[in-house]
Amino acid sequence: MHILIADDHELLRDVLRSYLEAEGGFTVETVADLPGALSSMAAATAAGAAFDLVLLDYGMPGMNGFDGLQRAIAESGGGPVALMSGLAPAGVPEKVLGCGAAGYLPKSLPARSVVNAIRFMAAGERYVPLELSRPGPAAGSTEATLSAREREVLAGLCNGEANKEIARNLGLREPTIKLHVKTICRKLGARNRTHAAMIAREQSLC
Incomplete structure (x- = not known):
């Protein structure tokens, strides 16, 4: 899995790269600013080895808020681009997803959660920590919209299958x-997986 990490904090770049490479299956490149990220993305695409995920620091040089995120997404050729930050002001996760990003990673996430989230987004899914997400609709609501993949997983829950x-x-x-x-x-x-299966059956979702 080919990952690009763009952050102006050298220690964070090195720690995250070391952790991912120790996990195995990751090839990680790092840069310190948005121009460097855009240059690396262009070079990788030209070489036929586009990144599986690009992680951008919200506050690094060149970002100019969400403008940098949108530029990177435009240059990604359809590949996933995500934002990470040490701060999470209200509404930022929603704005990130609204820009078309793959997700939002607070820097306070445990290392294991970061790895799982990176794998998740590189697989084409969207990620925002649950505690930063908007509250879901109440049980029985018809407003819940599940992706095709989530419906497949839900079918497994309804069948009583383990993860x-x-x-x-x-x-x-x-x-x-x-x-x-x-x-x-x-x-x-839902309170848990069993409750989710019950709700799904009541709403004829599975």
């Missing part, structure tokens, strides 16, 4: 399934 079984059946990693289950529970207003 490992669902992951095997869908050809995904178990941490990815866990993230989907959390998102499904939030969208359905």
Whole structure:
């Protein structure tokens, strides 16, 4: 998995790169500003090795707020671009997703959660920590909108399958399934996976 990390804090870049490479399966490049990120993205695309995910620091040189994020998305050729920041003012996650980004990562996330989120977004999914997401609709609401993948995972929940079984059946990693289950529970207003399955049956979602 080819990842680009753009952040003006050298220590954070090095720590995150070391952690990802120690996990195995990651090739990580790092730059210190947006111009460097755009240059690396262009070079990778020209070489036929576009990044599987680009992670941009919100406050690094060249970003100019969300303008930098939008520029990177425009230059990504359709590849996922995500934003990370040490601060999460109200409404920022929604704005990030509204720009077409793959997600938002607070720098306060535990390292294991960062790795899982990176895998999740590189697989084409969108990620925002649940505590920063808008509250989901109440149980029984028809407003819950599930993606095609979330419906597949929900079908597994309705069949009483464990995360490992669902992951095997869908050809995904178990941490990815866990993230989907959390998102499904939030969208359905469910307390847990069992409650989500109950709501899904009541709403004829599975």
